[in-house]
Amino acid sequence: MSKYRFFKLCSLTAAASMLLAACGSTAPTAPTAAPKATDAPAKPAATTAAPAATAVPAKPAGKRGAGDTLRILYWQAPTILNAHLASGTKDFDASRLILEPLAAIGPDGSPVPTLAAEIPTLANGGIAKDQTSITWKLKKDVKWSDGTPFTADDVVFTYNYCANKETGCSTASAFAGLKSVEAVDASTVKITFDKPSAAPYRTFVSTQGYILQKKQFANCIGANAAKDSACQAANNAPVGTGPFKLKEFKSGDTVTYVMNENYRDPDKPFFKEVVFKGGGDAPSAARAAFQTGDTDYAWNLQVEWAVLDQLVKTGGKAVLVNTPTSNVERVMFNATDPSAALGDKRGEVGSPHPFFTDKKVRQALAMAIDRKTIAEQLYGQTGDPTCELITTDPFISPSKLYGGLRKCEPNIEGAKKLLDEAGWKAGAGGIREKDGKKLKVTFLTSTNTLRQKEQALIKDAWAAIGVDTELLNVSSTVFFSTDAGSNDTIGKFFNDVQMYTNNYTTPDPTDYLCDFTTGQISAKSNGWRSGNNVRYSNPEYDKLCDQLRAAADDAARKDIVVKMNDLLVTDAFVVPLVARKRVSAMAKDLKGVKGTPWDSEMWDIADWSR
Amino acid sequence: MLNHFIRKVLYAIPSLIGISFIIFAILALAPGDPMSEFGANPDVPAEVRENIKKQLGLDQPWPVRYVKWASTVVRGDLGFSFAAKIPVTQLIGQRLPQTMMVVGVAYLLSLLIAIPVGVLSAVKPRSLASHAVSLLTMVGISLPTFLTGIILILIFSVELGVLPMIYDTNLKLTSAEAWGKQIKQSIMPIAVLALFNAGAMTRFMRSAMLDNLPADYVRTARAKGLSEWTVIVKHALRNSLIPVVTLIAVNLPAVFTGAIITEQIFRVNGIGELLVSSIQRSDTPVVMGVVFIYAVLVVGSQLIADAAYGLLDPRIKFS
C-alpha cells in the first residue's frame, strides 16, 4: 500500500517543496532574476573569510588553458542556453560563459566594455547631445567561436530577434522604446530612442543584452524561435564570443564547456573546462562547497544563517562571497479591501481597506517589527536590517553604513500608543477592536523555511500590540505567477499583508520607484498585472515620479530618489525589512572573482583562476 | 484467456484518454505559470509575460490545448518543453539512463532483499534474525529519505570523505575507472532507496507468508513428506507471491517517475527531478509527457498483474 504510494507522494512533495523553497522562496524572492543587486561603490564582493581572495588583481597566474576543470554548482539547473528565452537567473548565468553583451555593468554601477571598444558617453560623442541616440563602437578583431567574424550585423540581428513579439523574448523590455537599431558600418551600431532617454545603457548591456550570432539564428525570428527544430538545437548550443564554448548540454542537469580558442584575449580563460552542474537545494550546495569541496563555486546560498554560519565555520574548504544588492525583503499592507464578500469589487481602488487606510495603524504595525532580530538571526552576514527601499549608491550608501541605511528600532510602546490614538482598544483575548471590528490580518508569503520564520517573528511582534495574525504561505510558483486562475498571486494581493523581495536591476531605480504611482495600480481591468499591487496612491508621490523622469541632472535625480524613498517609507504601505546580499561560496584557492550586483555572477569568469 | 487480454487492452484505451484528459485539466486549472521563476523581476514586465504565454500557446482555452496535445501524442510526439524549448521525448531520453541506473537498480535490489528476508522472518518468526530484520525494515519505513540521505552524506562524504555527494551524470562508462566512479557515486542513493523500498516490501512478503504457512495445503504438502524447502518455496511462497506481485507490478511504473527526493539530494537529475522541477515551472508539456507515460505503465502493469494472478493461482476465473 500505500507505503509505496506514500513514498512517492512524500518524496514528490518533499522534493517539490525543497525546490519551491529554493526557488522562490528562499529567499525570498524573486529569485531570480537577473542581476540584482547593488552594491555600490567599487567595493567588490565582501568576502567574509578571505578578503584577500577577492583582492587579487584580475591578472591570472597562468595563461590560457593553464587550469584544469572548474566546477560550478547551481541548485537550480539551467534549462536553456539562449538567454533571451531564459526562464530564470540560472539560464542567464549559464549562457554568460558563451554569450556576451556589448558592455557589462561593474560593481560600481558603471558600464565596462566587453564586445564594445569603448563606452559611449556624452563626452566622447557616443551619446547624442539631445540623448535621443547612442552609438556603440565594436571591437574589431572579435571572432565567434566557430571562427567567423563578429560584426554590427549580429548586434542588429539580436535587436530584430527580440523586437519581434512572437519570438517571446523574456528580455524584451530591454529592447522596448527604440525607434531603430542600425549598423552604421561593420563595427558601429547606432540605437535611436523613441524619445530622449536618461537611461542609455539599457540595450545590449548586462544580462538582458547578450548578442546572438546572426548566422546561427537567422531563421529563428518569431514563432520559429522555439518551434523549429534547428532553432531548438541552436537555443541549446549557441555559438558565442565568450571565453568558453559548449561541449555538452543536458537541459536541467549539466552544462559542460571547454575554452574558446578564438576568445579575443590570448591569455584567457585560465580554465580548460567548466562543468556547470544544477539541481538539489541550497543547504546541500553550501555543504558541497564548504564541507566536502565537491564544488569550486556554489551559487545563491539562500540558507538560514544559523545553518550557513555553522558550515562556514566548520567547513573550511570555501569562503563566502557576499555582494550587496538592491534586493529588499519587504512587508506590504493592502490599501484595498481583500475580503471575498465584495465579489468583483475585491481589491479594487473603490473598496478601501477597513483599517489600513489609517496611517497610524500601518505605522504601528511597521513600528512593532524588530528588523534587527530578523536580519541578525535569520540572515546574519547575508542581510542588513533596513528601513529604506532604495539601498544602493549613490542614493543611499550601504558601504558607508551603518550610517547609510536607516534601521528603525522596534518600538512596541510607541506602536501601542498609535493604535490607542487611532481608537483601537484591547478586546477579548488581547485582540484590539474598534466599532465591533477586530484587528485581525491575514499574512501571505511564499513557502520557504526562512520566510516562515520571519512570519513567526512578525506575528509575535504584532501579537504584542494586540493584532491577531493568520499566517499563510503558498508555493512560489503560484505566488509569483500572473495566473488569472489563482487568488494567491502578488498581483491580486487578496490578503491584508504580504511579503517578498523585490529589486531594481539597473543602477537607476526610476522604473522601480515609479511602479508605486497611481497609474500603476493593479486591478482587475489590467489583469492584476501592474506593479503597484499595494494599490498605493499619493498625488505628491506621482508628481515626484514625473519630475524624476524629466530630470537629467544627476544631483537633482538623486535628490528626487531620496525624497520618493522617504515618502514611501513614511507612508508605510511598503515596509522594508532586510537589505539582502547575493550570497555565493567559492573554493579557497579560486582567484579573480569580483561580484557585481548589476550583472551576471559569471560576468568576469574569463578572469577566474586558481 | 488470450481473448480476455486483447479485450482488456482495448478497454485500456478509453481509460488512458480519460486519465490524460483529467490530468491535463488539473494541470490547466491548478494555479501557477511558467514565468514564476522570474518572481517579481521588473525586467520581465506583464506584457512580456503575456507574449511568452502566447508563444507557448497558453492563450488558448485548455480544452483546445488538450485536443492539440492529444492529436500530437497519437503521432508519437509529446510536444516541446516550455523551459528547455526542446522535444519532451528528448528530455525524457536524457533523463532515463540516470533513473534506471539508480532507481531501477535500487528497486531490483530491494526485491532481492525483501523476498528472502520476508520469507525467512515468516518461517522463523521468533528468531533473533527475524526481530532484527523487523526493526531494520521499520527504520526504513519511518525515516523519510531526505533524512537518511543527509545522514549518509554527513557520514560518508563529510566525515569520511570516501563517497562523492554530487552525482556526475557525464560519466562515460567506457573504462574500469569510470565504472569504479559510477559504483562509488551510486552507493548512497541506491542504499537510501533500497532501505526505504525493501522495508515495505519485506513486510508485505512476510505477512503473505504468515497467511499461507498455516494453510491446509501446506500441511498436506508436509504430510506427503516433501522436504521443508520444497514446501516453503514451491507451495507457500508461490501462493504468497500473489499479493506481492500486485505490489511489485503496480509500483514498477514508480521506477519510471523515479525517487524524487533521492534524486534531488544526490543531484542524480533523473525523471523524478525532471517531473518536480517541471511542475514547479508549470512546464505542462513535460509534466504531461512524464505522467502520460507513467499512466500507460500503470495500466499496462495492471494487466500484467492480472495475468500473473492467473499463472500463480489457477483458481482465479476469468470471465
Add this chain to the structure above:
Amino acid sequence: MSTLAKAALSPRTTNQTKVRTQTELAWRRFRRHPSAMVALITLIVLILIVTIGPMIYTVNPIKPNPLNGYVQMFSPKAPLGTDDVGRDLLARLLFGGRISLAVGVFAMLVSIIIGTLIGSYAGYYGGLRDFALSRFTDLFQALPVVPVLLLVTYLFKEPIKVSLGRELGVFVLVVGMIGALNWMTTARLVRSSFMSLKARDFVEAAHALGVSEAAIMFRHILPNALGPIVISATLNVGGAIITESVLSFLGVGFEADWPTWGSLVFQYKDFIGILNHAVLLPALMIFITVLAVNYLGEGLRDALDPRKSR
C-alpha cells in the same frame, strides 16, 4: 448466524469444544503476543503524553524568543533547547505529537476504508464493475500529486475553513487529502485477495446456504483478507505522519508556524550538526509510533484472523 455455523463455514475448522464469543477468542489470541501488548501500552502512553503533556508543560510552542538564537539541550530555560528563533523544542515536540498522531490515525482510517470498500467490491463482483473501479484506481495512481494538492487547496481551502472553522477545517482537509491519495494500494491488495478468496470452498458453501452477498463479503471473505489490510494500515500511519510534514511545507497543510513531528524533521534537517536532537527526536518519535503501530497490527491480525490459532 450461530457460532457453529460460522465454524462450519470457516475454511479451516478449529475444534472448539467450549463456545466462546469471537471477542473473547480474539483477546486471548492477542494477549499471546507480548510484543503487541508492549506496543499497545506504548501507544497508550504516547497518546497520554501528547494529550496531557502540553497541559503540564505549558510553554507556547509557536512563540519565538529570538534573543539568544538557538539554545542547546538541557538548558534550565528549555529542557530540550530551542531552535534558531528561540521556539521551545520540547513544547514543539509535545504539541506536534498531537497533530501528527491524529493525522496519522485518521488519514489511515480514511485510506483504509476507501481502499477496502473499492477493492472488495471490485474483487468480489469482477466484470464490468471491477473494470470500472480498476480504471478509477489507475487514475488516482497516475495523478501528479503536487498539482493536485495545489488545485485542491485552491478550490477547497477557503470554503472548508469557512464551514468548519480555521483549525478543524484545515485538519479535515489534510486528513482527507492524505487519505484520498493513498488508498490505491490497499484497494489493489484487497481486490486481489477477494479475487482469490471468492473462488474458495467456504464462499461457495456460504452461497449455498443463502447467505447475503454483503455478509459473504464482509463477514466471511474480509476476515481472511485482513493480513494485507492491517499491514497497509500500519504502513499508512507512518506514511501519513511524514506526508503531512510535506504538505505543510507546500503551504497546503496547517498554518506555517504549527509544529508537527514530520514538519519538525523537515524544518530542522539542515540543522544536523548544530541541533542534532531537533531532527532526531521527532524522527525517533515517528519511529516509535510506526514500530508500535506495526507490532500492534501483527497482534491484531492474528487476533482477528480465526484461521490462525497457533
